[in-house]
Amino acid sequence: MVLLPAFLRPTRKTRRASRPDSPAPADDVILDAPDDRLSPALVSAGQGEFTVAAALLAATRAAAQWEERDAYATRLAAFARSRPEWFEAWRAADPGDPGVLLVGAQLAVDRAWPSPGRAELLREASPLITAAARADDRDPVPWRIALDHARGSRAGHRYFEELWEAAVRRSPHHYGCHVAALRYLATFWHGSHRECFDFAEPAAQDAPPGSLVQALPLRAAFGYLTDACGPEVPRERLLAAADRAAALSARYPAADPRLAQVRNKLLYVLLRLERWEEARTQLALIGPYATSYPWSRVSEDPLGHFLRLRDALLTDAPPAALAALLPAPPRSHV
Incomplete structure (x- = not known):
């Protein structure tokens, strides 16, 4: 069920981001740094x-x-x-x-x-x-x-x-x-993750390529992956949400505070989807801009948790070690 209407606007071009070779030094990472x-x-x-x-x-x-x-x-x-x-x-x-x-x-x-x-x-x-x-x-x-x-x-x-x-x-x-x-x-509608996707996907489709609304399906994916209730969402929808958010991320410069929360959420979703190399790409694009959300959803120490994940990715930790840092909640059907 789509509760709210989507809108149309002509697309526009945006420049592509440069990619850093490596993430920012750990000492430079600040939680929720202002621009x-x-x-x-x-x-x-x-x-x-x-x-x-x-x-x-x-x-x-x-x-x-x-x-x-x-x-x-x-x-x-x-x-x-x-x-x-x-x-x-x-x-x-x-x-x-x-x-x-x-x-x-x-x-x-x-x-x-x-x-x-x-x-x-x-x-x-x-x-x-x-x-x-x-x-x-x-x-x-x-x-x-x-x-x-x-x-x-x-x-x-x-x-x-x-x-x-x-x-x-x-x-x-x-x-x-x-x-x-x-x-x-x-x-x-707690547990209505499919309905959330049904709203988010058309909104993103109708938005310009550089609009932050392109990240709305990613937010729906994050909500699903951190919730313990509701029917299963097909993996294809999760992958498509991550792909759309990655395309948005690529349109913005590296270490851009405007994309900080989107990139942090995308890092979380990519890790949960076991897309390790793409997660490393987003880690580099995040630069020093760690954000409380989403890491506060999985830890009382969001900066420390981000840095632990960061270290695990940079040292090529095995998938089991990475997965242990982001445990999936048990899912029940409603």
Whole structure:
């Protein structure tokens, strides 16, 4: 069952990535390292200043860089959870700034998510999401936050579809909105991995070759491989998801932080599929950009786990040793 519609857009050319000869030195690997644009904003926020973060989000809005805007707003909100002083100063100085409204909406959802009182806290967050959406009608990121909010509050399918249609009218191939829809499918039909593929594959097919939506089937494959429930997904679909994500990876430069999480997930999936040489290729392309997700799904020490896998690959460890680092969950049928 395909819950949500796919959209079409003409393809465009993108340059191919150069491939490094070997992975980055282990001492250079940093978990969830920010890129060159975000890093100064986080450093400045750590010093209590908000102007760099405000300018960064204003620049992404002016250039309609919606993927970057989504990623930066998410990281800034995560930083504000532990260091809120700079954000509160920003909100006090310019409460109508579209950037501060966006980060505030994301922060409210993030704070509500782990709470036992999630439903009530999410209701309180609704006006913040509405304000962020009204600040710029072009921006799909508040609608991605609204989709996550709907999943957390267990909104009905019709309401979710209305949000989805509003989101993709603004940006038909926005990756964050597609991930939010995939998560909704996985949450409300636990074990419905085939339905997740049925949504992800057409979305990727319709997206431009360089779009991050090309990695959506990979995310469905990762969900299947780390879940212990649901019917079997044919291996051919898993292989096709990995192939599509590898083609996307090849279009971006090596050690590109924009592809860090995609490449880390692809490394995991390739290892589970026992495609060792292709896994080594992705390891080299990852460079120093290890990400918490997906390794936090299999270890409480995601960086240490990544480095152990890395060492095993680089030393040509036998397949049994590699497989032991990524045990498959027992699968039950529902």
